[in-house]
Amino acid sequence: MMRKWFMLCSAAVLIILAGCSEEEPVAGDGEAPAEKEEETQAAEEVFAEAKQAAEGVESMEGSSQFTMSEDVDVLEMDRTGEIILDPLRLYHQVSFSELGEAEEIEFYLDGEEMYLLEPVSKEWIQTDMPAEVEQFLGMFIIREPMENLALIEDAVDKMDVEEIEETYVLSLKTDEKEFRPVIVEMLYAEIGESSPDSEEFQDVLTGEEGEASLDYELTLNKETYDVETITFEIELHDNQGELHGQATSETEYTGINTVDSIELPESIELDPNDL
Numbered sequence: 377m378m379r380k381w382f383m384l385c386s387a388a389v390l391i392i393l394a395g396c397s398e399e400e401p402v403a404g405d406g407e408a409p410a411e412k413e414e415e416t417q418a419a420e421e422v423f424a425e426a427k428q429a430a431e432g433v434e435s436m437e438g439s440s441q442f443t444m445s446e447d448v449d450v451l452e453m454d455r456t457g458e459i460i461l462d463p464l465r466l467y468h469q470v471s472f473s474e475l476g477e478a479e480e481i482e483f484y485l486d487g488e489e490m491y492l493l494e495p496v497s498k499e500w501i502q503t504d505m506p507a508e509v510e511q512f513l514g515m516f517i518i519r520e521p522m523e524n525l526a527l528i529e530d531a532v533d534k535m536d537v538e539e540i541e542e543t544y545v546l547s548l549k550t551d552e553k554e555f556r557p558v559i560v561e562m563l564y565a566e567i568g569e570s571s572p573d574s575e576e577f578q579d580v581l582t583g584e585e586g587e588a589s590l591d592y593e594l595t596l597n598k599e600t601y602d603v604e605t606i607t608f609e610i611e612l613h614d615n616q617g618e619l620h621g622q623a624t625s626e627t628e629y630t631g632i633n634t635v636d637s638i639e640l641p642e643s644i645e646l647d648p649n650d651l
Contacts, residue, residue, distance in 0.1 A: 418537050419532055419533070419535045419536065419537040419546055420532055420533060422537055422544050422546065422596065422601070423525070423529070423532045423535075423546065425596075425601040426521075426525060426594075426596050426601045426602075426603060427522070427525055427529075428601070429521075429600060429601040429602050429603075430520070430521040430522040430525055430602075430603065431522065432633070433461065433520055433521055433522065433602075433632055433633060434460070434461055434462065434633050435458070435459060435460045435461060435631075435632075435633055435634065435635035435636070436458075436459050436461075436518075436520060436521070436629055436631060436632050436633070436634075436635065437457065437458040437459070437629070437630055437631040437634060437635055438456070438457075438518055438627065438628050438629040438630050438631070439454070439455060439456040439457075439518070439627070439628050439630070440453075440454075440455045440456075440518045440519075440625070440626065440627040440628075441453070441454050441455075441624075441625070441626045441627075442566050442623070442624070442625045443622075443623065443624050443625075444563075444566075444621070444622070444623040444624075445621060445622050445623075446620065446621040449474070449475060450473075450474065450475075451472070451473070451474045452472060452473050452474075453470065453471070453472040453515075453566075454470070454471045454472070455468060455469070455470050455516065455517070455518050456468070456469050456518075457469065457517070457518055458635045458638055459517070459518065459520070459635070460635055460637075460638055461520065463487055464485060464487060465484075465485065465486050465487070465638045466484065466485045466517065466638065467483075467484050467638050468481075468482070468483060468516060468517060468518070469481070469482050470482075470483075470516045480495065481493075481516060483516075484638070484640055484644075486640065489502065490502070490503050490504070491503070491640060491644050499643065500641055500643055500644040502644070514565065514566075514567070515567060518627065519565065519627070521602070521603040521629065521632070523565070524565075524603065524606050524627065525594075525603070527558070527561050527562050527565055528548075528558065528562075528592060528594065530557075530558055531548055531550075531555055531558050531592075532546075534548055534550065534555075535547060535548045535592075536548070539598065542597065542598050542599070543595050543596060543597060543598055543604065544595070544596045544598055544601075545593060545594070545595050545596075546593070546594040546596070547592060547593045547594070548590065548591075548592045549589075549590070549591045549592070550589065550590055551587060551588065551589035551590075555590055556588055558590070559588055559590050559610055562590075562608060562610070562625070563610065563623060566623070566625060587612070587613040587617075588610065588611070588612050588613070589610070589611045589613075590608060590609075590610055591608065591609040591610075592606075592607070592608040593605075593606070593607045593608070594606050600632075602629070602632045603629055603632075604628070604629060605626070605627065605628045605629070606625070606626075606627045607624075607625065607626045607627075608623075608624070608625050609622070609623070609624045609625075610622065610623040610624075
């Protein structure tokens with residue numbers, strides 16, 4: 377199932393990256409240059425405050441939902457959990473499904489130790505960390521705010537910003553080809569894959585097929601500049617304009633620096649050598 381997941385996302389990447397090297401004029405939106413410059417500056421200033429706030433994140437709790445579809449193939453993933461960043465300790469519940477097959481994972485990470493709830497016996501077992509630990513963490517763990525901000529940072533100068541009640545909302549809606557690398561980074565972050573800048577994708581960067589669009593929204597607390605929610609929708613179309621693939625993501629941080637400790641269940645049987 378995992379192999380098909382990666383094949384699905386790789387196929388999407390081929391469409392997204394196609395045409396990145398083409399130069400196209402950027403259509404104006406009718407906004408006066410001075411007004412647009414002021415809004416760009418405002419977005420960049422708010423984003424800079426958000427990055428500064430994200431540097432102070434020591435723990436967090438929240439949830440994340442991700443759905444990706446291509447034709448009849450649909451991948452769905454739900455993640456909820458708590459994380460303490462340094463030293464790393466976390467608890468997560470993850471459910472995901474593809475082609476009608478569903479799985480659930482419940483686990484703790486405590487430094488380099490991993491504890492997994494065995495789905496049949498419902499007993500906690502100590503297990504080895506996956507060999508591809510970074511890929512595992514990318515797939516199954518809610519990303520910290522700084523990682524999510526880094527994914528969209530290259531597009532901040534094109535974002536709109538507005539104040540809604542007690543929040544700042546930064547948004548971007550575009551199908552311009554200059555943002556395709558940003559879209560690729562977002563998809564790869566969701567599936568825990570390597571960077572799209574890897575050598576295997578260099579030849580694709582000169583392609584000329586397909587279209588991709590991004591609808592992105594970042595909500596910040598107006599007082600603290602902490603990230604509250606991040607949502608995005610990506611659509612991929614072939615050369616005939618037919619919808620080829622779609623991805624949606626919703627991340628909510630219900631608490632920033634609110635997790636003081638994450639205790640392992642008493643039922644976990646530790647290795648005597650670790651005591």
